[in-house]
Amino acid sequence: MIKGSLLAVPIGDVSQDLMLWLKSALTDTLNCDVSLRDSISLPSEWYNSARGQYCGVDFLRALEHIPRKDYGPILGVADVNCYACGLNFVFGLADPYTGVALVALPRLRQSFYGLAEDEELFRQRALKEAVHELGHTLGLGHCTDTLCVMHFSNMLNDTDRKSANYCELCKRKIGVK
Ligand SMILES: [Zn+2]
Numbered sequence: 001m002i003k004g005s006l007l008a009v010p011i012g013d014v015s016q017d018l019m020l021w022l023k024s025a026l027t028d029t030l031n032c033d034v035s036l037r038d039s040i041s042l043p044s045e046w047y048n049s050a051r052g053q054y055c056g057v058d059f060l061r062a063l064e065h066i067p068r069k070d071y072g073p074i075l076g077v078a079d080v081n082c083y084a085c086g087l088n089f090v091f092g093l094a095d096p097y098t099g100v101a102l103v104a105l106p107r108l109r110q111s112f113y114g115l116a117e118d119e120e121l122f123r124q125r126a127l128k129e130a131v132h133e134l135g136h137t138l139g140l141g142h143c144t145d146t147l148c149v150m151h152f153s154n155m156l157n158d159t160d161r162k163s164a165n166y167c168e169l170c171k172r173k174i175g176v177k
């Protein structure tokens with residue numbers, strides 16, 4: 001499904017337990033080799049103090065410069081709130097032209113909304129967002145199938161409803177049986 005191996009990169013302070021869990025879940029879900037890199041720093045220039053959020057595109061630009069041995073995609077994981085042009089916030093972002101993707105964790109936690117924390121639900125959301133953004137790096141657009149991981153998540157309800165995998169149609173588009 002993925003040509004080359006996937007490189008997962010924590011940006012700033014991200015739980016090592018979560019990164020190890022994601023590495024193993026992404027290996028199973030995408031059926032590819034996943035390697036985990038040491039974290040890269042989170043420069044203060046990426047922070048927009050007027051918005052109280054980080055600019056997600058800055059993360060993508062930095063990920064592009066990380067050397068990769070076999071041209072596989074790069075997934076950045078950050079535990080800070082991110083926005084993108086025209087959007088109040090993003091769960092994730094991707095650039096299909098450079099093969100880099102980002103998942104922003106804070107809004108995937110129940111506690112962000114004043115609810116009791118649910119670690120398993122949080123991890124599943126992180127996995128789905130990662131597989132979704134990586135789908136964009138493989139050239140997939142949004143899918144109308146509400147169970148497909150490529151369905152657009154406007155709200156976490158959408159994320160929780162969908163599966164962590166591509167539907168048959170999306171699989172065929174990226175050459176997977
Ligand atoms: Zn998307």
Ligand SMILES: [Zn+2]
Pocket residue numbers: 143144145148149150151166167168169170171
């Ligand atoms: Zn689909």
